[in-house]
Amino acid sequence: MSAEIELHALNAMSDVVGSEHVRRDSESCRYFSSDLFFEPPVLPIAVVSPATRDDVVRIVQIASNENVSIVPRGGGLSYTGGYLSQGPRCIILDTTRLTRIIEINDDDQYVTVEAGVTWQMLDEVVAQHGLRVPHFGPATGRVSTIGGGLSQNTVLFGSAQYGSAADHVLSLEVALADGSRVKTGSGAIRGGEPFFRYHGPDLTGLFLGDCGALGVKLSATLQLMPRPPSIDFASFAFPTFEAMIAAETEIGRSRLATDLLGAGNYVPPDGDAAEAKPAMHLVVEGYSARDVSERLDRLRQIAGHQGKEVEPTVPRFLRDRPFNFLTSLLSDDGRMQAWTHGIVPFSQALHVFGAITAFFNAKAALIARCCIDITISTGVMGRGVLLEPVIRWRDQPRAIHLGGLGGAPEAWAGTPDEAATTAAMQLRRGLRDLFRRECAAHLQIGKFYAYRDGLTEETDDMVRRLKHALDPQGRMNPGALGLG
Ligand SMILES: Cc1cc2nc3c(=O)[nH]c(=O)nc-3n(C[C@H](O)[C@H](O)[C@H](O)COP(=O)(O)OP(=O)(O)OC[C@H]3O[C@@H](n4cnc5c(N)ncnc54)[C@H](O)[C@@H]3O)c2cc1C
Incomplete structure (x- = not known):
């Protein structure tokens, strides 16, 4: 009976978008419903790719009538399970043909x-x-x-x-x-x-x-x-992460930098602290060369307390070809990498950085045993500081890498290490829980970061009622934001 209902729904969808845009093969279903780190508990019944907004609406109407769940998917580059299919009868709604x-x-x-x-x-x-x-x-x-x-x-x-x-x-x-x-x-x-x-x-x-x-x-x-007519760049090396984060928060409050990113290596307690090499990169835009130069003067004063100015190759490179610098999802040395972030207020950034370091220090033996490397990225994002440890380990390519974003097969480093994969995922979950304890905010909550269980009871209840009002059967991306 269930198979008959599915077939009926998919035939109706094929009538709208054309059968070539309703893919039912398991390879497509797996590819479109798995992200970098997560596989779906249940494969979707199809990947449906409408070309117009009217067709999307028709597909949603059919899904509604036929009791089919819908999981929207864009470029597929989030990695928190956001578009993982969940539930027994679900389609992936691929939006990449909506390009007007x-x-x-x-x-x-x-x-x-x-x-x-x-x-x-x-x-x-x-x-x-x-x-x-x-x-x-x-x-x-x-x-x-x-x-x-x-x-x-x-x-x-x-x-x-x-x-x-x-x-x-x-x-x-x-x-x-x-x-x-x-x-x-x-x-x-x-x-x-x-x-x-x-x-x-x-x-x-x-x-x-x-x-x-x-x-x-x-x-x-x-x-x-x-488009701002003038732009310039500056980079600074700092003796410690703490010195860099202090400068970042002051610059964030000043609102003088357009982009602010920092990064350095995690060094275990018995390592050489000089290997952390934290560096901050700034992009400054303005309405004239003079405007930019005055902003940069002030930024140099702030960063120059403890930072040493270095060649701004990184920010220049980022802005030179903003979307093309990302050619592979791998690290430069061919390993898998996983990002886990939290956004905290300026006043809390140093404290939360300390908590992240303490977390890694407590796991230092595991990290060393599994040959895991960690860098910690930082950045000012409007009213807050984003802290994002990046974990790297030897692993095997996932479908999304093999689909064109994994570089050449020879780029993959060494033999996959199962123990390292388990450890990396354990570290990621630990970081997620740490950010929850520190009351951090998140982008891409998906089906990974804490949302509902971190809300006050009354707010959670309102969110649940809103969802119920808009989607009483729970058919819209089941599981996202922890909602059924
Ligand atoms: C190497 C790398 C670098 C990254 N850099 C950044 C970065 O610089 N900044 C940053 O913020 N993120 C970054 N990300 C994360 C990710 O790429 C971005 O968040 C990106 O915006 C995801 O967009 P997407 O189209 O790929 O969305 P998808 O991954 O396809 O979907 C994301 C979520 O949105 C939902 N969704 C998609 N389309 C729709 C729609 N039309 N209607 C309703 N729901 C929809 C999906 O169900 C899912 O929950 C990076 C990821 C990687 C792998």
């Missing part, structure tokens, strides 16, 4: 795009108008989509000054679980334009960072600003 630029409005400075447009495509198109989205994408912007980025919030380029992706959204168009289609912001006014986010309660915000648990984003309107 709907409107670039120079006068009112906004752009409306379909959810499957990549950050790179968006930036290239608005650059032709001399414009930019203030935070213009994550490192994976060559592949990652606007829909994916807004569903879990992204940071990186422009984030020290302008914040995260969610900070620049004016309006959304979303398909809800029952197949209805809603708009938010001033775009929801009958006959209105999507130029302003706040018209009554912030309904746009409801869907940002929802990991697809509340609906499928069809299109988004983002703010634009003039």
Whole structure:
């Protein structure tokens, strides 16, 4: 009976998008529902790839009528189980064919795009108008989509000054679980334009960072600003992480840097502290060379207390080809790498860094035994500091690497080490729990980071009721944000 219902639903979906865009083979189903670190508990019944927003709505309506769950997927480069299929009858809704630029409005400075447009495509198109989205994408912007980025919030380029992706959204168009289609912001006014986010309660915000648990984003309107005409770079080496983080928080509060990233090596208690080599990299944008130079003067004063200025090769490289620097998901020496982050207030950054170091120190023997290397990345993202240990170990390629982002097979380092894989995942879970204890906020919560169990009881209850109101059968990305 169940197989008959599935077939009926998939045939109806094939009628909408064409049978070649309803993939049922297990290889596709596994590839599209597994991320870098997680395999789905149950394979989806199909991967459905609509080409238009109307078709997405029709697919959601069919799913609603046929009791099928929907897991939206963009570029597939999140790694917290966000698009893992869950539940007995589920499809992956692949949004990568939704690539229309709907409107670039120079006068009112906004752009409306379909959810499957990549950050790179968006930036290239608005650059032709001399414009930019203030935070213009994550490192994976060559592949990652606007829909994916807004569903879990992204940071990186422009984030020290302008914040995260969610900070620049004016309006959304979303398909809800029952197949209805809603708009938010001033775009929801009958006959209105999507130029302003706040018209009554912030309904746009409801869907940002929802990991697809509340609906499928069809299109988004983002703010634009003039492309800053001047840019310069600076990098500083610090004697300790603590000195670097102190400078980062002061610079974050000053709002003078456009991008701020730092990184250094974790060194165990019996190691050579000089090997930590923390270094901070700044990108500074402004309206004239003089504006940039004055900002840099002040930043040099702050960083120069304990930092030594070095050649800014890293920030130049990052901005030279922002989305192309990421050619492989592997580390430079061909190993698997896993990122686990938390965002904390400026005032807590040093304390939480201390907790991370203490956590690794307590696991130093395991880390050494499994030949695991760890770097700790830091960065200012609007109103907070992102702390992100990166764990590297020998492992074997996953489907997503073999799908084109793993570099050449010979790039893979040595024989996979099962014990190291187990240890790396254990460290990752430990970090997640540490960030929970430290009350950190997260991007890409997906099905990995703590969300509901960290909320106050009343807020959790409201979130659960909101989900129930929008998706009473729990068919929209079951499990995301810990919601059924
Ligand atoms: C090497 C590497 C570097 C990275 N660098 C960064 C970085 O610089 N900054 C950063 O923030 N992140 C970074 N990430 C994480 C990730 O790439 C980004 O968060 C990215 O925005 C994910 O977008 P995506 O299109 O790949 O989304 P996906 O992984 O496909 O999906 C993400 C989530 O959004 C949901 N979703 C996708 N599309 C929709 C839609 N249309 N409607 C509703 N829900 C949807 C999915 O169900 C899932 O829960 C990095 C990852 C890797 C592997």
